[in-house]
Amino acid sequence: xxxxxxxxxxxxxxxxxxxxxxxxxxxWAATVLYTGGTGAGQILSAALSFATFSVIVGMGxxxxxxxxxxxxxxxIPATMTFAGAVSMKIMETQDIMILPGLVIALLxxxxxxxxxxxxxxxxxxxxxxxxxxSSFLVQSCAIAYGRGLKxxxxxxxxxxxTAKIAGVPLLAICVIALAAVMSVVLHRTVFGxxxxxxxxxxxxxxxxxxxxxxxxxxxxxxxxxxxxLCGYLLAGFSGGASLNMGAEYLLASIAVVVIxxxxxxxGFANLPGLWGAAxxxxxxxxxxxxxGLSAGIRLLLTGVIIVGVITLAGGRRN
Amino acid sequence: xxxxxxxxRLLRSLLPAFSLTVILxxxxxxxxxxxxxxxxxxxxxxxxxxxxxxxxxxxxxTVNDLDLGIGAFVGFVACVGATWLxxxxxxxxxxxxxxxxxxxxxxxxxxLRNLPSIVVTLGMSxxxxxxxxxxxxxxxxxxxxxxxxxxxxKAPGLPTTIYxxxxxxxxxxxxxxxxxxxxxxxxxxxxxxxxxxxxxxxxKAKMSMYALAGxxxxxxxxxxxxxxxxxxxxxxxxxxxxxxxxxxxxxGEFVGGRISxxxxxxxxxxxxxxxxxxxxxxxxxxxxxxAQGAILIIVLALRVLINRTGKK
Numbered sequence: 001x002x003x004x005x006x007x008x009x010x011x012x013x014x015x016x017x018x019x020x021x022x023x024x025x026x027x028w029a030a031t032v033l034y035t036g037g038t039g040a041g042q043i044l045s046a047a048l049s050f051a052t053f054s055v056i057v058g059m060g061x062x063x064x065x066x067x068x069x070x071x072x073x074x075x076i077p078a079t080m081t082f083a084g085a086v087s088m089k090i091m092e093t094q095d096i097m098i099l100p101g102l103v104i105a106l107l108x109x110x111x112x113x114x115x116x117x118x119x120x121x122x123x124x125x126x127x128x129x130x131x132x133x134s135s136f137l138v139q140s141c142a143i144a145y146g147r148g149l150k151x152x153x154x155x156x157x158x159x160x161x162t163a164k165i166a167g168v169p170l171l172a173i174c175v176i177a178l179a180a181v182m183s184v185v186l187h188r189t190v191f192g193x194x195x196x197x198x199x200x201x202x203x204x205x206x207x208x209x210x211x212x213x214x215x216x217x218x219x220x221x222x223x224x225x226x227x228x229l230c231g232y233l234l235a236g237f238s239g240g241a242s243l244n245m246g247a248e249y250l251l252a253s254i255a256v257v258v259i260x261x262x263x264x265x266x267g268f269a270n271l272p273g274l275w276g277a278a279x280x281x282x283x284x285x286x287x288x289x290x291x292g293l294s295a296g297i298r299l300l301l302t303g304v305i306i307v308g309v310i311t312l313a314g315g316r317r318n
Numbered sequence: 319x320x321x322x323x324x325x326x327r328l329l330r331s332l333l334p335a336f337s338l339t340v341i342l343x344x345x346x347x348x349x350x351x352x353x354x355x356x357x358x359x360x361x362x363x364x365x366x367x368x369x370x371x372x373x374x375x376x377x378x379x380t381v382n383d384l385d386l387g388i389g390a391f392v393g394f395v396a397c398v399g400a401t402w403l404x405x406x407x408x409x410x411x412x413x414x415x416x417x418x419x420x421x422x423x424x425x426x427x428x429x430l431r432n433l434p435s436i437v438v439t440l441g442m443s444x445x446x447x448x449x450x451x452x453x454x455x456x457x458x459x460x461x462x463x464x465x466x467x468x469x470x471x472k473a474p475g476l477p478t479t480i481y482x483x484x485x486x487x488x489x490x491x492x493x494x495x496x497x498x499x500x501x502x503x504x505x506x507x508x509x510x511x512x513x514x515x516x517x518x519x520x521x522k523a524k525m526s527m528y529a530l531a532g533x534x535x536x537x538x539x540x541x542x543x544x545x546x547x548x549x550x551x552x553x554x555x556x557x558x559x560x561x562x563x564x565x566x567x568x569x570g571e572f573v574g575g576r577i578s579x580x581x582x583x584x585x586x587x588x589x590x591x592x593x594x595x596x597x598x599x600x601x602x603x604x605x606x607x608x609a610q611g612a613i614l615i616i617v618l619a620l621r622v623l624i625n626r627t628g629k630k
Contacts, residue, residue: 070573072436123618126572128384128436132562133614140608147604251440264434296455300448306441311431 017261019313020276027283031290041167043286048172049162049237051278055175056230057249058256058274059182060223064127065257066199067216068266071127073223075116075135076253077246080231082138083108084241085146087232088153095156102232109228112138113221120220121213127220143243153236161237171233176275183271195219199266252281255306259313280309329624334568334581337617338588341595348598359477361594362587363545366469366479367392369586370538371557372564373490376582377531379565380494380575381524382507383428383435387443388535389558391417393551394450395539400459400549403540407462418532425528429521443558450551457550461543469544483583490579503527507575559610564589566614569621 028047032040057076064073083105091101112134119130152158163170186192194215197205206212230249235241258264259280260273284305288298345361346353352361371392378385395417403410424442428435471478494500505513506523514520538557543549568585569578589610596609 072434119615119618123615123622125618129562129566129572129614129618132559133611133618136559136607136611136614140605140611143607144602144604251437251444254434254437254440258434258437264437265432294452294455296448296451298448299444299451303441303443303445303448306444307427307438310433310437310441311427 017270017273017276020260020273020280022276023259023309024276024280024283027280027287031283031287034287034290043283045164045167045169047279047282047286049169050282051275052169052172052175053230053234053237054249054252054256054278054281055179055274056233057227057253058260058278059179059271060226061253062257062260062262062269062271062274063186063195063219064223065254065262065264066195066266066269067219068199068202069264071216071266072254073116073131073220073227074128074250075112075131075138076223076227077248077250078135078138078142079109079112079224079227080234080246080249081241081243082112082142082145082231083228084231084235084245085142085243088151088235088241089146091151091154091157093152093154095154098154098157101154101157102229105228105232106225107228109224109226109231110221111224112228113224114217116224117217117220120216146241146243150240150242152240157236158239161233171237179271179275186269186271191215191218196267196269199263199268201267251306252278255281255310258310261313326624326627330569330621331578331581333617333620333624334578334584334588337567338584338591341588341591345591345595345598348595355477359472359479361591362477362479364542365587365590366482367538367542367545367554368557368560368564368590369483369486369583370534370541371554371561372568372582372586373486373579374531374534374538375561376565376568376570376577376579377527377534378435378439379570379572380504380507380577381425381527382573382575383425383439383524384562384572385439385531386436386558387439387441387446388531388561389555390443390446390450391421391532391535392539392542392554392557393549394446394453395536396543396546396549396553397450397454397459397551399465399540399543400461401453403465404460404462414536417536418529421532421535422525422529425524426521428528429524447551447555454549454551457548459543459549461547461549465540465544466547469541483587487580487583494577494579504575504577507573507577560586560589563610563614567617 024047028040028043031043057080061073061076064071086108087101087105090104091097116127116131116134119125119134120127123130153161161171165173186195194205194210197208197210198212198215202212227246231241231246234245238245256274256277259277260275261270262268262273285298285302288301293301349357351357371388374388375385378388395414398410398413398417401410402413424438427433428438473481494504502513502518503523503526505518506520506527510520513523539554542554546553564585565577565582566585567588568581568583570576570582592610592613593606596606597603601609
């Protein structure tokens with residue numbers, strides 16, 4: 001009996017994602033202890049709301065990073081801003097335009113993703129440089145297109161993105177479901193298995209008949225689409241698109257993937273970890289805010305803790 | 319018989335100089351008054367700090383990493399320079415030396431734990447920004463007198479920036495491209511395993527390149543406050559992207575340790591001029607970043623074209 005239990009314990013502890021959740025819980029507990037128990041529920045609810053957005057972009061980034069060393073999408077912030085600005089302008093606060101707005105936002109993301117891979121393939125440059133260069137272009141488009149306008153999202157969209165069921169954000173429930181689907185896609189479909197295979201050994205995958213180029217194209221396109229979805233929802237959530245709305249998601253999208261236990265070297269991905277890491281990142285900032293520290297110390301500690309956690313989390317599977 | 323078609327390697331190494339010439343001619347055409355000592359001085363004023371930041375980025379790129387925190391680091395150095403270095407020089411110098419050590423330690427951490435450099439350096443950018451805000455919570459401070467004098471020195475003939483950039487480019491060129499240890503560190507970018515088997519320490523090579531990056535970051539921050547006379551924590555955040563763009567324009571590649579110090583300095587100057595060029599063209603500031611992206615893509619595309627003709 002005890003042997004079975006300890007074996008069970010070992011399999012749970014052995015999962016890389018458990019550490020992200022443990023970290024999130026520890027940070028939350030420290031915050032609640034400091035406030036003396038007040039606001040424990042609200043903090044969790046807010047953390048779920050904000051973590052949702054990191055998880056959406058994190059999923060796209062995770063698939064890209066899983067493709068192997070050097071693969072990363074730095075155009076996510078620009079894509080979010082662009083898709084947010086375009087969709088808000090198209091919808092012009094009308095409820096009836098919510099679906100067309102969503103479709104157009106996703107098409108923006110798809111275009112950026114395909115363009116990214118086009119650059120990688122035709123110019124034979126590392127993905128970091130390709131996505132960085134294209135993010136300059138996309139960011140400029142967003143600035144020029146969204147100049148001086150702060151259009152409110154349609155009421156229905158704003159309601160949907162901020163709705164809560166018994167304190168749990170509706171959007172978080174939807175994205176948990178989406179993450180479950182993406183997990184199944186990763187482990188049970190030809191596409192997901194191909195992504196993993198390319199990450200483990202791209203040459204072997206190609207010899208085994210995986211269409212490497214097509215899978216890579218699809219992965220970058222998917223990352224663009226998810227970034228666009230995130231931009232669309234975030235604009236709805238925060239009352240309109242702004243030009244720097246994506247800025248913090250550059251670090252967030254990569255950090256949640258690494259802290260969540262996905263291998264940086266590629267080939268091994270971990271979806272549940274994204275949620276743990278995203279909650280951890282938000283709760284960390286909340287904790288530093290609650291402690292009433294100055295902006296300088298807050299930034300400094302954020303940097304130290306992120307580097308520290310990545311050192312612990314990233315080096316395990318060496 | 320040997321044909322007179324230049325090799326693709328030669329063409330590639332000429333590309334940075336070519337881009338710089340094109341943009342200079344375009345500027346002189348649009349604004350003939352720029353073709354004077356005073357005009358050139360004004361145009362290239364900010365080139366030196368950008369050139370140092372680009373060289374710092376190039377050092378990190380040599381060992382196949384990328385530094386997304388260099389802008390915040392330069393900002394921190396500027397804040398230290400405008401406060402401690404001015405008030406108590408010994409403390410200031412000690413802090414700046416510690417910064418260089420911190421960069422070496424970062425390189426060691428990235429290598430030993432096999433971490434992605436973009437995440438670590440992005441995380442460190444928060445660290446530097448936070449430190450900078452602690453040192454100088456509001457914009458201000460005062461650059462030391464000697465730094466200001468050095469940066470505003472008027473050399474005979476050509477603007478001082480040009481002499482200084484040429485000197486720095488040559489020194490780094492000989493240190494990295496012509497020395498034996500330079501070949502080893504570039505080898506770490508090219509084929510780490512074979513460098514290791516040949517008996518060299520990758521850890522040491524990475525640490526020295528990161529330390530060198532920190533050193534150039536310090537030079538960038540100090541030369542920057544010599545021009546601006548005061549500092550601000552956010553003063554150099556855009557240097558992160560500018561420095562990466564400068565290395566690409568200068569013909570550096572992102573894998574394989576293929577770098578070009580002279581090209582990187584030329585690339586930094588091209589980027590500095592490109593900003594003036596775009597405003598001479600009256601292009602809306604909205605498209606400034608986009609134009610930089612477009613320039614990068616065009617240069618990378620040219621490089622592919624040159625490589626193709628070289629293979630035929």
